[in-house]
Every structure is written in C-alpha cells, then in structure tokens.
Amino acid sequence: MIQAITAKAQKTIxxxxxxxxxxxxxxxxxxxxGAHQHVGNYPGVxxxxxxxxxxxxxxEIAVIDLPGTYSLTAYSIEERVARAxxxxxxxxxxxxxxxxxxxxxxxxxxxQLMEMELPLILAFxxxxxxxxxxxxxxxxxxxxxxxxxxxxxVGRTGHGVAGLLDRVLEVADGSxxxxxxxxxxxxxxxxxxxxxxxxxxxxxxxxAGSPKRWLALKLIEQDKEIxxxxxxxxxxxxxxxxxxxLTVLLxxxxxxxxxxxxxxxxxxxxxxxxKTTTEMRHDVSDMIDTIVTHKALxxxxxxxxxxxxxxLTFTVGTPFVMLLEKIFAALGAGISSFWPAGSDSLxxxxxxxxxxGGVGGVLTFLPNVVLLFMAIAxxxxxxxxxxxxxxxxxxxxxxxxxxxxxxxxxxxxxxxVPAIMATRILESRRNRLTTIMVIPLMSCGARYPIYALIxxxxxxxxxxxxxxxxxxxxxxxLAVAVAKILxxxxxxxxxxxxxxxxxxYRMPTAxxxxxxxxxxxxxxxxxxxxxxxxxxxxxWGATNFPRWEGVVTVERGGAESVTAVVEGSAEGGVTVGxxxxxxxxxxxxxxxxxxxxxxxxxxxxxxxxxxxxxxxLVGAFAAKEIFVSQMGVVFATDGQGNQxxxxxxxxSYSGLTGFCIMLFCLIAIPCMATxxxxxxxxxxxxxxxxxxxxxxxxxxxxxLIVYQVGHGLGLG
Amino acid sequence: MVSSTKPLSHIKDGEKVKFVSVEAGRGLKNLxxxxxxxxxxxxxxxxxxxxxxxxxxxxxxxLALGRVMATKxxxxxxxxxxxxxxx
Numbered sequence: 085m086i087q088a089i090t091a092k093a094q095k096t097i098x099x100x101x102x103x104x105x106x107x108x109x110x111x112x113x114x115x116x117x118g119a120h121q122h123v124g125n126y127p128g129v130x131x132x133x134x135x136x137x138x139x140x141x142x143x144e145i146a147v148i149d150l151p152g153t154y155s156l157t158a159y160s161i162e163e164r165v166a167r168a169x170x171x172x173x174x175x176x177x178x179x180x181x182x183x184x185x186x187x188x189x190x191x192x193x194x195x196q197l198m199e200m201e202l203p204l205i206l207a208f209x210x211x212x213x214x215x216x217x218x219x220x221x222x223x224x225x226x227x228x229x230x231x232x233x234x235x236x237x238v239g240r241t242g243h244g245v246a247g248l249l250d251r252v253l254e255v256a257d258g259s260x261x262x263x264x265x266x267x268x269x270x271x272x273x274x275x276x277x278x279x280x281x282x283x284x285x286x287x288x289x290x291x292a293g294s295p296k297r298w299l300a301l302k303l304i305e306q307d308k309e310i311x312x313x314x315x316x317x318x319x320x321x322x323x324x325x326x327x328x329x330l331t332v333l334l335x336x337x338x339x340x341x342x343x344x345x346x347x348x349x350x351x352x353x354x355x356x357x358x359k360t361t362t363e364m365r366h367d368v369s370d371m372i373d374t375i376v377t378h379k380a381l382x383x384x385x386x387x388x389x390x391x392x393x394x395x396l397t398f399t400v401g402t403p404f405v406m407l408l409e410k411i412f413a414a415l416g417a418g419i420s421s422f423w424p425a426g427s428d429s430l431x432x433x434x435x436x437x438x439x440x441g442g443v444g445g446v447l448t449f450l451p452n453v454v455l456l457f458m459a460i461a462x463x464x465x466x467x468x469x470x471x472x473x474x475x476x477x478x479x480x481x482x483x484x485x486x487x488x489x490x491x492x493x494x495x496x497x498x499x500x501v502p503a504i505m506a507t508r509i510l511e512s513r514r515n516r517l518t519t520i521m522v523i524p525l526m527s528c529g530a531r532y533p534i535y536a537l538i539x540x541x542x543x544x545x546x547x548x549x550x551x552x553x554x555x556x557x558x559x560x561x562l563a564v565a566v567a568k569i570l571x572x573x574x575x576x577x578x579x580x581x582x583x584x585x586x587x588x589y590r591m592p593t594a595x596x597x598x599x600x601x602x603x604x605x606x607x608x609x610x611x612x613x614x615x616x617x618x619x620x621x622x623x624w625g626a627t628n629f630p631r632w633e634g635v636v637t638v639e640r641g642g643a644e645s646v647t648a649v650v651e652g653s654a655e656g657g658v659t660v661g662x663x664x665x666x667x668x669x670x671x672x673x674x675x676x677x678x679x680x681x682x683x684x685x686x687x688x689x690x691x692x693x694x695x696x697x698x699x700x701l702v703g704a705f706a707a708k709e710i711f712v713s714q715m716g717v718v719f720a721t722d723g724q725g726n727q728x729x730x731x732x733x734x735x736s737y738s739g740l741t742g743f744c745i746m747l748f749c750l751i752a753i754p755c756m757a758t759x760x761x762x763x764x765x766x767x768x769x770x771x772x773x774x775x776x777x778x779x780x781x782x783x784x785x786x787x788l789i790v791y792q793v794g795h796g797l798g799l800g
Numbered sequence: 801m802v803s804s805t806k807p808l809s810h811i812k813d814g815e816k817v818k819f820v821s822v823e824a825g826r827g828l829k830n831l832x833x834x835x836x837x838x839x840x841x842x843x844x845x846x847x848x849x850x851x852x853x854x855x856x857x858x859x860x861x862x863l864a865l866g867r868v869m870a871t872k873x874x875x876x877x878x879x880x881x882x883x884x885x886x887x
Contacts, residue, residue: 153834154831154834154835155830155831155833155834157827157830157834159826159827159830159831160827160831185860186859186860186861187860188836188859188860189835189836189858189859189860189861192833192834192836193834306826336821336839337826337829339826339829339830339833340829340833340838340839341839343830343833343834343838344833344838344839344840347836347838347841369862370846370862373846373847373855373862374847377847377855379849470864473864474852474853474855474864477852477853477864477866478851478852478853481866487853581824581828581831581866581868581869582853582864582865582866582868582869583828583831583832583835583863583864583865583866583869584863584864585835585861585862585863585864586855586861586862586863586864587861587862588862
C-alpha cells in the first residue's frame with residue numbers, strides 16, 4: 085500500500101476540514117499544519133480563509149479550514165462560503181470534524197455532506213472526552229450505516245491524526261470509497277423528489293458535479309442560491325407548486341420536515357451504535373454556568389475579567405512597548421548618524437520622521453496587540469466568551485446590538501485597528517457594520533497622550549481623574565447613542581436573534597493560543613507595512629512640502645504674524661533641536677498641513693480652535709498621538725518634554741478650549757489606519773468614508789455645542 | 801393531564817419540553833434546525849432568568865437563546881417531566 089501511495093506522491097492532495105463551531109476543528113487544523121498557515125479573507129466577504137500545508141508518507145497535502153458551520157444552507161455567509169469552497173474548489177477529500185461527545189447535532193452537517201456524495205471522512209474528534217463522558221461507539225457499524233469511513237481522533241494530542249491521513253490518502257487515490265446512503269424522507273417528500281427529478285434537464289455548470297437528487301432536495305428546501313443557479317423558469321414554477329402542496333400536506337414548510345427527518349435518521353443510527361454509560365457531560369460546565377451567568381454575579385464577574393484583560397494587556401505590554409520605542413528611537417538615531425549633525429537632508433527626514441516615525445509608532449503597539457489577542461483567545465478557547473455574550477446580551481440588545489459586539493468595542497479602548505478586525509466574530513453584517521462605525525468612539529490608547537498633554541495644562545491635579553473619566557464616558561455614551569441611531573435608520577432590520585451554543589468549558593492549549601495571537605499579529609504587521617506606511621509617507625509629505633527656504637513672513641488668518649530669519653530649513657517631525665524649533669515651526673506653517681490648518685481656521689473658530697490647533701489636527705489624521713508632536717512643532721518648542729508646551733498652551737488657550745480639543749480628538753477623524761482597516765473589513769471605501777465623514781460631523785456638532793454653551797456661561 | 805402549547809419563555813428552570821413550532825422566517829428556522837431544534841425534539845430549560853436570554857439543553861449541547869426568540873417558540877410540556885431541580 086505504501087508503495088502505491090508513493091507512486092502517486094507527485095500530486096498535491098487538497099483536503100477541506102468541515103465541522104461545527106467548537107468541534108475542535110481548528111485544533112485539528114493547527115495540529116495538522118502547525119505554523120504553516122495562511123490566513124486571508126474569502127474574496128468579497130469578511131469570512132476568514134485559513135489554509136495550511138502538511139505532508140504524509142511523501143504526499144503533499146494542502147488543508148483548507150472551512151468556516152465552522154452547523155449546516156450547509158445558504159442563509160449565513162459562513163455556510164455559503166463553506167459550500168462554495170466545497171463545490172468550486174473541489175477538494176480531493178472532505179474531512180468532517182465531529183465532536184463525538186455531542187454526536188447527534190454534529191452529524192447533522194455530516195448528513196448534508198453525505199447527500200452531496202463527496203469523498204468524505206468523518207473524524208470523530210475529542211474521542212477522549214467522549215469516552216470520559218461515558219459514550220461507547222460501535223464505529224464500524226456506524227461507518228456502515230452512514231457509508232463513510234470514520235476515524236477517531238484527539239485534536240489536542242494529535243492521537244489518530246496519522247490514521248486519519250492514511251485514510252485521506254486512500255480516499256484520494258480511490259482505494260477506499262464510501263458507500264452511497266440515502267436518507268428516506270418519507271412518502272410525501274420522496275414523492276416530491278420523484279416529481280422534481282425528471283424536470284431537471286439542464287444542470288447549471290457550477291453544479292455539474294453534484295448529484296441530481298441533492299439538487300432536487302435543495303430545490304424543495306427552497307435553497308435560494310441553488311434556485312437562482314437554475315435559470316429555468318418552468319422548473320422553478322413547478323417546484324413552487326410542489327412545495328406549496330407539500331406545505332399543505334405536511335402542515336409545515338418542507339425544509340423543516342427535511343431537517344426533522346435528517347435528525348430522525350441520525351438518531352436511528354446513534355441508537356444502534358452509541359451507548360451512553362453515564363450522563364455527566366455538562367455537570368461541571370453547568371455548575372460554572374450557574375455562577376458566571378448568574379443574574380446578579382454575571383455582570384460583575386464579566387467586568388472583573390475584562391479588567392484583568394486590560395491590566396494584562398497594558399501592564400505586561402508596557403515594558404515591551406517601551407523597549408520597542410527605544411529600538412525605533414535608536415534606529416532613527418542610527419540612520420540620522422549617516423548625515424552630518426544638523427543636516428537638512430530630506431532623505432534623512434523621510435526615513436527617520438516619515439517611515440520610522442509613522443510605522444514605528446504603530447509597531448510599538450504590537451506587544452499590546454499580541455497580548456490582547458492572546459487574552460481574547462483564552463476567553464474564546466475556554467468557552468467563556470459565549471457566556472460573556474450571554475451576560476451582556478440583555479444590555480447590548482437595548483442598543484440594537486448583539487452580546488458579542490461588546491468584545492470588539494472593548495478592544496477599541498486599546499486600538500481601533502485590532503478592534504475592527506475583532507468584529508469578525510459577529511455573524512450579522514448589519515450588526516458588524518454598526519459595531520465598526522462606533523468603535524472609533526472608544527477612546528483608544530493613541531489618544532491618551534493627547535489627554536496627558538492637555539489635562540495637566542488646564543486642570544488642577546484633583547480634576548485630572550474626573551476629566552479623564554468624563555472623556556472616556558462621553559465616548560461610550562456617544563457610541564451607544566450612535567449605535568442606536570444607526571440601528572434605527574440605515575442599519576434597520578429585525579434585531580439579530582440571539583441563538584448561540586454555549587460550548588463546554590475547556591482548557592485551551594498553549595499551541596492554539598500562540599497560533600491565534602500570531603495570526604493577528606501578522607495581520608497587524610501587514611497593515612503597518614502597507615497601508616500605514618503609505619499613510620505615513622503622505623502625512624510626511626504634507627508636513628514637509630512645499631519647502632520653506634529660510635526667510636519668510638507668515639501671516640495666518642490674522643491670528644498673528646511671525647517673521648523669522650533662520651538659515652537652512654526645517655527638520656520637521658518630532659525631534660526638533662533647540663535651534664531648529666523656529667525653523668520647524670516655519671516649515672510646518674508653510675507646508676500643506678499648515679496651509680490646510682490655516683484654511684480651515686474660519687470653520688473651526690466657532691469651536692474655539694485656531695490655525696495651530698487645526699494644523700495639529702491635520703497631523704492627527706495620520707495617528708492620533710501625532711497631535712502632540714505637531715502642537716510641539718507649531719508652538720516651536722524644543723521637544724524637550726511637554727512642560728514648556730503645556731505652559732504655552734495654558735497661556736494661549738482657555739480650559740474650555742483645552743477640553744474641546746480633547747473632545748474633538750475623541751470623536752472626530754478616525755486615524756488613517758482605522759480608515760484603512762474599515763475599508764478592508766467592510767470591503768470598500770463607502771463605509772470607511774461614511775465613518776470618517778459621520779464622526780467628523782458629529783465631533784463638530786458636539787464640540788460646537790459644548791464650546792458655545794461654555795463660552796456663553798463665561799467658561800472661556 | 802392535558803399538555804397544552806406554551807411559549808418557551810414561560811417554561812421554568814429544569815422543565816423538559818417538546819418543540820412544537822416556531823414563528824420565524826426560513827433562515828431562522830434553518831438556524832434553529834441546525835442547532836438541533838426541530839419539531840418533536842425534546843429538550844430542557846436549564847435557566848430561565850425571567851429576563852434576558854435563556855439556556856437550553858438540546859441534545860448534548862447547551863444553547864443560549866434570546867428572549868424575543870423564546871417567545872416565538874411554542875412547546876408542550878413533556879409528561880413525567882422535570883429534571884432534578886426546579887419545577
């Protein structure tokens with residue numbers, strides 16, 4: 085046998101892993117492919133596409149991890165994607181990963197794969213747990229009844245995986261073929277199938293490989309996708325008639341009865357092949373659940389856990405972040421040293437201020453991102469995440485969101501970019517879009533430096549905490565209000581029904597956690613290397629061009645007039661030397677960013693802002709924290725700490741303006757990375773621009789009201 | 801004892817019921833079916849807090865179900881019902 089297989093080793097075999105969520109499919113996938121994984125998106129939709137490679141007995145095996153689904157109808161994106169991958173990519177073998185401790189529900193998907201008459205293997209996963217829970221299987225008999233080879237596996241230890249791959253090779257080369265088994269759907273439905281079958285004359289090319297009986301069944305189930313593929317009006321009209329009659333006959337839609345009969349078939353097979361010795365599966369899980377979903381305790385437990393997640397993310401992450409900051413600073417200094425001191429080389433500025441300043445600024449948050457996703461992976465893999473969604477569902481429901489929306493919103497306090505990526509856990513598109521739109525209102529870590537600059541400049545020490553709190557709470561309140569409004573207007577529609585499995589609690593494996601965190605980190609790095617790099621370069625250009633050449637008199641909106649005679653031009657960027665302060669200021673005011681700042685001054689004047697703030701706000705579009713360094717440049721401070729800048733701010737503006745700056749930075753203009761990730765995750769510019777415009781308008785209105793009212797009350 | 805149909809949301813903790821029907825669109829019916837909730841399935845209510853979602857024991861899994869959904873699912877109480885606790 086081994087020889088026969090080696091002879092075929094030239095061709096790469098493709099297997100697709102299908103299975104229910106929580107069936108241990110991903111663990112098995114990780115075990116099969118290790119670090120050789122690639123995560124992308126299915127084109128046009130935001131369902132993750134995971135692929136990997138492995139080899140067995142000299143054969144190269146490509147593994148596709150299909151999205152976890154309970155069924156294969158055309159109703160959810162995941163199911164459509166899984167079905168499309170099976171039909172269009174024609175994998176050589178489909179491995180359906182079945183949680184053998186929850187067999188009947190898991191076999192529902194298997195029956196649907198059986199009906200597609202695909203080269204199928206069932207991996208009875210979590211065999212160890214099933215045994216522990218008192219299940220005894222007669223796999224040989226069950227395999228005969230289902231007409232499909234069954235291999236028992238334990239994804240986390242890799243037990244049975246070699247046997248599974250042996251079988252994969254056999255199925256792929258045809259030496260082990262399944263037997264066709266048909267579920268008997270009862271007189272009425274079988275009759276309907278008989279009626280529809282002869283009417284199918286022309287099979288749509290996409291379904292050329294699919295059995296006719298399956299197509300007939302799908303038409304009777306009124307599967308939209310399949311019905312649309314048949315452009316045969318006569319056939320569809322005839323099917324409609326059949327379905328109408330069936331509905332009357334059965335007193336229920338045929339698709340419901342078909343589902344019922346499938347379970348009947350499964351339950352019949354299980355009665356013959358599965359023995360339950362004890363019933364103890366959920367005892368521990370249920371016990372934990374009575375505590376964590378408790379009416380009074382559930383929410384506090386959730387909040388405490390979230391607090392720990394953030395503590396972990398920031399306290400453990402901060403030393404690493406500081407280390408990265410040092411590395412990037414050293415890198416910048418190292419590159420600078422190639423030029424003579426005080427050099428005004430544009431190339432130097434491009435590399436140090438543009439590339440390292442921009443991309444480095446984002447990359448320094450990498451430790452936070454990795455830790456955060458690690459923590460989320462722990463919550464997900466243990467099964468707690470489903471309970472968290474359960475606990476907050478009641479509250480989230482009131483603003484028209486799903487319990488699970490809470491998680492990405494929480495991530496948003498760290499950084500909007502991973503938060504928007506985390507919305508992938510939401511099934512409904514409307515829900516997902518609404519969540520993405522409000523995520524920038526969660527005050528991210530990059531906005532913190534702005535508050536840290538402004539608050540001490542204008543407020544006495546004992547107010548620092550409350551003011552900070554007020555800013556964060558304002559963000560949350562606005563997010564709630566905006567979500568509610570969006571769900572009542574453009575994302576209107578029935579609230580997403582909350583139906584979710586609460587998987588039994590499990591110990592996560594270290595390997596899964598590492599892979600999970602690494603996947604996210606990789607996506608984050610890719611973003612930093614592409615979009616954010618581009619954005620940084622554009623912003624660098626906007627603050628450095630056109631060049632200011634020495635002697636210029638700048639007049640800005642009548643606000644003030646500055647005349648400076650400084651030889652050489654500005655260094656731009658953040659690290660301006662003592663002598664370069666004024667030059668840098670001149671350069672910035674002369675640049676596109678400065679001109680835009682001046683240009684918008686009349687528009688932002690009602691908010692209490694002048695052109696200097698405007699210029700810094702333009703810079704903040706690249707990354708929020710750049711606001712601080714840009715303020716440093718426009719005020720021509722020497723960049724030696726924030727103290728002098730704070731003094732200058734306090735001299736120039738009132739506390740009300742200071743507060744309005746923070747408010748505006750909180751609400752307006754999501755940073756360029758956010759815009760880019762929103763575009764990527766929503767599949768187009770439309771929602772990214774809507775978010776950008778919408779939040780900016782909202783910020784303008786809110787700040788306008790706050791400033792004008794405050795001004796009227798004589799606060800500034 | 802005559803069993804009458806009731807909305808699932810009225811069922812107390814620990815009671816065992818049989819799924820009769822659900823008033824929902826086809827997509828939702830399919831979703832419920834995929835999770836194991838089809839007519840004639842027997843399942844029990846693990847937790848019904850009176851507000852917020854409920855927890856059900858369906859086949860060998862635990863499902864969380866929103867309250868709005870639960871009001872639309874009609875069930876009958878199984879005779880000799882009730883698990884150990886509650887009732």
